[in-house]
Amino acid sequence: MPIVDFCRQTISSWKIFFVNLNLFQPPVGSNQTEDEQQRRFNILVTRIYIVLFTCLLIYLSLFIYSDVKDIIEKRDNPTKKELDSFHVDAECPCSRISLSHGEFISLKAILHQICSSDFVLDRWIKAIYSDSNVTYFNLNDFRTFGSAQFQALAGFCDQSKSYLRQNIELFEKRTFISPQLLSRSLFQEEINSAITQFQQTLCKAFAAELDLILRVISSNQLMSGLQTNFIISYGHWPPKINPAKYNDKNKGFCNCVSDRRCISNAIFSDIFGAQNQYDSGRETMLPGLQSGCSPVTSILASSLQCFYNQICLNTLVSVFPTIENFSAMASNNLSRFGPYATVQSIVDKLMVEDWLMNVSYEKYRDNCAPLSCTYPKEMRSTLVDVVVQLIGLLSGLILALRLVIPIIVRFIINKLNNVQSPPSTLTRKQFYSHDSYTLLRV
16 A cells, blocks of 8 residues: 555645744744744744635636726628627728618508509499489489599599609608618617608698698689589579588588588489489488588598498499499408598598518618728636736735734734733834743843
């Protein structure tokens, strides 16, 4: 067992070495002496010194290693992959700071299905047009104004298409100022905000223009050729012109002078060639359709619910002398407009059912084309940095501990032994007596 004995001897020798280790003994060749009591004191101080020194080294090493420094790093001609991987704090000046929306945005509006149906085509408008004098029908009879109403509805569809096309082209030509390459999330947020504002402004502007036109027509009291707002009476000479009256179920009777939005329910009446246009016999109500002072205002107040129902549509078509067949529109639950929505609410949204938007961040990034990027980067100290900094601190740390620890230990021992501290003018040659452990002067 020579190896075991060797290990035991080695451990024993190291144990004896550390037990008797004395880093505070007087230097060799000095005049200072060290008796047994002083030696024990110095060994105690040495042990405390080693423990504190080790703990401080570990603490300083961890502190230096955990210290994170922010540095600014620059990358010239970054690749697309690098641009996508950079932190949001990266600054990448665009080589082109002025871009047009059309370079990375594509907008397209999908209109309400009425605008792609047969009900805005000449085939439908001719089918519901009566060749006879429409002014002979009852004022609320759909045959009086139906064809004109759907001409107005077709006009709304055409005007919406034209208005949308022009304004989308203008929007795509708008300038997007981007001095710095925006992150994907910030870019999406800004573009979504711009598109939403464009859509809202567009609808409000169209609705305001339409309202202005209707106000001008009403204020000038222009007479409809269908005599839906003013009725000419030929009973005497000169003929009299009287404002048309309607029975609004919500407002009661109204006339077209005091209320341009005066409406009533549209009907089919079996009276033809009556004495006046207010006479009515047996009536057939038309769900959702309204009569009013002008075909434009009455179609705006109407809903299209009858044109989602094939039975209602067949009943309506059967009154007219036509051989044409028409199919009702599909009732789509995904539509933003229900079957009972008024034409006014549809027109106020520019008759747009949905928007198709294609926003490409990649095209924006490629057109921005940054030539360089600067970005903050966290730099953690390496083990070599820790060792180098510790070496720089060692001399000061050793000196401070060798001066402070003996004084602190001696102070604590004196307090424990109830011995008052000696005056500050005493020299460091102080020892403990062997019998009472009191501090004596040399």
